[in-house]
Amino acid sequence: VKSGAGSAAARTRNRRGEGGKLREEILRAAARLLEENGREDAVTLRAVARAVGISAPSIYAHFDDREQILDAVVAEAFEDLSEAISTAVDQQTDPVRRLEAGVRAYVDFGRQRPQRYRVLFGRIGDGGPFEGGSFELSGPAGETAFGLLVDAITDCVRAGVSDSVDPHGDAAALWAAVHGFVSLCGPDSEFPWPEDIVGLFVRRLARVAAPGSG
Amino acid sequence: VKSGAGSAAARTRNRRGEGGKLREEILRAAARLLEENGREDAVTLRAVARAVGISAPSIYAHFDDREQILDAVVAEAFEDLSEAISTAVDQQTDPVRRLEAGVRAYVDFGRQRPQRYRVLFGRIGDGGPFEGGSFELSGPAGETAFGLLVDAITDCVRAGVSDSVDPHGDAAALWAAVHGFVSLCGPDSEFPWPEDIVGLFVRRLARVAAPGSG
DNA sequence: TGTACATCAGTGAACGCGCGTTCACTGATGTAC
DNA sequence: TGTACATCAGTGAACGCGCGTTCACTGATGTAC
DSSP states (O other): OOOOSOSOOSOOOOOTTOTTHHHHHHHHHHHHHHHHHOOGGGOOHHHHHHHHTSOGGGGGGTOSSHHHHHHHHHHHHHHHHHHHHHHHHHTOOSHHHHHHHHHHHHHHHHHHSHHHHHHHHHTTTSSSSEETTEEOOBOTTSOBHHHHHHHHHHHHHHTTOBOOSOHHHHHHHHHHHHHHHHHHSOTTOOOOOOTTHHHHHHHHHSOBOOTTOO | OOOOSOSOOSOOOOOTTOTTHHHHHHHHHHHHHHHHHOOGGGOOHHHHHHHHTSOGGGGGGTOSSHHHHHHHHHHHHHHHHHHHHHHHHHTOOSHHHHHHHHHHHHHHHHHHSHHHHHHHHHTTTSSSSEETTEEOOBOTTSOBHHHHHHHHHHHHHHTTOBOOSOHHHHHHHHHHHHHHHHHHSOTTOOOOOOTTHHHHHHHHHSOBOOTTOO
16 A cells, blocks of 8 residues: 655644644654554654654654654554543443443444554554453543443343343453454455344343343 | 574475475465464565575565465465364264354464464455455355355254344354454463353354253 | 486575664754843 | 844754565586487
8 A cells, every 4th residue: 555645745844842743743644654554564754754744853852763653653542442432331321321332432443443443453462551361441440441341241230131140251252252343344344244233242242131121 | 573593504405396395385484474473574585585494586486476475375374274164064963063163163273373363364354365354265165164154053043953033144243253252362362261252152142052952 | 327418496696675763964943131 | 122042843864774576697406318
């Protein structure tokens, strides 16, 4: 995939004291490169510099090295995901709706920009915000995103709307399933997925009834 | 990840007429590089040549370019996967056991060499043996692997041991779930997956009873 | 059995490329007096 | 109001690297006579 001839043609240098703005421009450009190419190695210092409209060495005023840009982009993306989930969950009160809203927010995040999702979760095992296989997105209570999922299922069990006898295991299964679906849903996937596969996963793997029917 | 100092120190050149052997050595080395590093770009002509113990240009006698090596390695891996599934399925007669054996063979294939699996299925959307999101592994009857999965579930329904009302959709969900699990099971994953998550997926997503209990 | 020779398996040097990173620099901008 | 100057934002040339690929080649091996 070849990118165009660098959209940022005429850049005016930042005023004094506003040099920090370039940091944001760099992150934005790096995120876009990652997203468009779906490969970490598309994010070269020189490609980023071209996209921003600066010379490559200028980046060193804001980042120590190439790896630090990647890390910052990935960290930012994980924050976005965490925030999207929290926002969606907090808009609901019914435990089933809360669970389902969180899962749907996760899936939407992935489907909106499949390449970005792949890069983020392709890092599992290569370090990154993962530990012991789970990921360390911290929620409102400083809990991991996976912990929140377990809690959401547990709440459903307590409310008598889930038959789960192993919320932790079922949360793991649900995460795996959802991750698999998002991973396989490439940018131009034409695969005939069943309607509402997310609802299907939630019902069968978290063992809850459809919301409103319980 | 840096690889060692090239294990193939003293290579003796192939006899006349046996030049084709080098092709196999190249493929083997490329597969190993792919597996160890988990990244396609670890498979450079020069790295392959070093691993085999030849000079880089020698590769051109057997492959047109770098991409052709990658393609061959991936094609070979998919053949292995297809064969592993067929073999496992054919050892069973009970429809539930056949379904489960196939799924387990798929999962074992992935878990044995997680990096290889990631590279193979990370290619979805970038071309490869995929079409419309499914993959074109052809089984004994020339059917796709996904088609075989649909058939396996349908057989269970016919035998009265699956409650699926949408074998195609349930096959898709099952594939996604299994793929997600294998993808998240990194080489050094310590995540506490539930015991027999594969059986759990088969039972809940293909809606079959545990084998022997029906 | 001996020898000339075609063929085959593989080499070594070189090319141009994009990369990360370094270095000494430039020139506009704001500030002190 | 004017001017010298420190500082800040960013540049341009250069480095060494590994890469894919090309080219003309070498030397062992088998074969024809």
